[in-house]
Amino acid sequence: VSFSQVQTFVAVAEEGSLSRAARRLRISQPPLTRQIHALEDELGVLLFARSSRGMRLLPAGQAFLARARVVLAEVDGAIAAARQAAATVSGRPD
Amino acid sequence: VSFSQVQTFVAVAEEGSLSRAARRLRISQPPLTRQIHALEDELGVLLFARSSRGMRLLPAGQAFLARARVVLAEVDGAIAAARQAAATVSGRPD
DNA sequence: CAATGTTACGATACACGTAATCATA
DNA sequence: TATGATTACGTGTATCGTAACATTG
Numbered sequence: 114v115s116f117s118q119v120q121t122f123v124a125v126a127e128e129g130s131l132s133r134a135a136r137r138l139r140i141s142q143p144p145l146t147r148q149i150h151a152l153e154d155e156l157g158v159l160l161f162a163r164s165s166r167g168m169r170l171l172p173a174g175q176a177f178l179a180r181a182r183v184v185l186a187e188v189d190g191a192i193a194a195a196r197q198a199a200a201t202v203s204g205r206p207d
Numbered sequence: 208v209s210f211s212q213v214q215t216f217v218a219v220a221e222e223g224s225l226s227r228a229a230r231r232l233r234i235s236q237p238p239l240t241r242q243i244h245a246l247e248d249e250l251g252v253l254l255f256a257r258s259s260r261g262m263r264l265l266p267a268g269q270a271f272l273a274r275a276r277v278v279l280a281e282v283d284g285a286i287a288a289a290r291q292a293a294a295t296v297s298g299r300p301d
Numbered sequence: 302c303a304a305t306g307t308t309a310c311g312a313t314a315c316a317c318g319t320a321a322t323c324a325t326a
Numbered sequence: 327t328a329t330g331a332t333t334a335c336g337t338g339t340a341t342c343g344t345a346a347c348a349t350t351g
Contacts, residue, residue, distance in 0.1 A: 116210045131306060141343055146307060148341095156286055158293040165305050165350040176292035180285030181270065184295065191274030192250055194252055198270035199252040227331060235318055240332060242316095259325040261328055 114155055116188070119181050121148045122160070126178045130167040208249055208283070213275050215242045216254070224261035257297045 121138070125145060128134040135142045149168075153160050160174035170178065215232070219239060224230040229236045243262075247254050252269035264272065 114210065114286070116208065132304080142306070143308080143344090144342060150307090156289050158289050160289065163306065167305070171293075172295070173289045173293035177285055177289035180240050180281065183280060184281045184285055187274065187278045191271055191278060192208070194274050195250050195252050195254065195267045195271035199265075199267035201266070222328075223330095236331070237319090237333080238317060244332090257331065261330070 114152065118148050118152045119184060121145060122152060123147060123178065123181050123185065125161070125168055126170055126174060170189065208246065212242050212246045213278060215239055216246060217272065217275050217279065219243060219255070219262055220264055220268060223263065 121134070124134040124138055125131060128137060130148075131142050131145050137143055138145070149161065156173075156177075158173045159171055160177060161168040162171055215228070215238075218228040218232055219225060222231060225236050225239050225243075229239055231240070243255065250267075250271075252267045253265055254271060255262040256265055
């Protein structure tokens, strides 16, 4: 499971559609559908219900979405923490 | 920032050496040093102090390590949550 | 038939491993 | 000179985008 997969998943979940998520992420649909399928394969769980009107989150998808947002926020926090620590030289706060 | 980069970073930080981390992860050193350098480049921050005796965590690396562990645990939690939600059919708890 | 998701396929980019190089105790 | 990190380089895999296909409202 890769980070871009998680970002992709969140975008698709929020947009409710591959085509809109593709426009938002500035990539084409095929990589999106492939990443979602790969994620589902890896989890062994179906995350979306597909229809010709879009992608609807299944219960498993909703559960994953909540945690996925935490993961992304935590990654941002880790990056910020590293940069702040690097900027903080001996004893001088920020 | 990729997920395997974070796993790699944690392994190197815990082992204190690329060679030991390489043995633990069952891969060769070159991918390790490249992933660490790529991570440092992306953060714009030096995470380790290199010497001929190994890799020592800098303050920025220590800050990142603590958060990185949370990230990895959170990812595992997200996967478990999705699987549990999928296994839980209408009303029947786990 | 228009919009959505999926599959085929060719080209590019990424990441690994072996081997060679650099640095240091 | 032995150990650890880094760089060079060739190769295999992965991922993208265009195009073609399938489905459904």
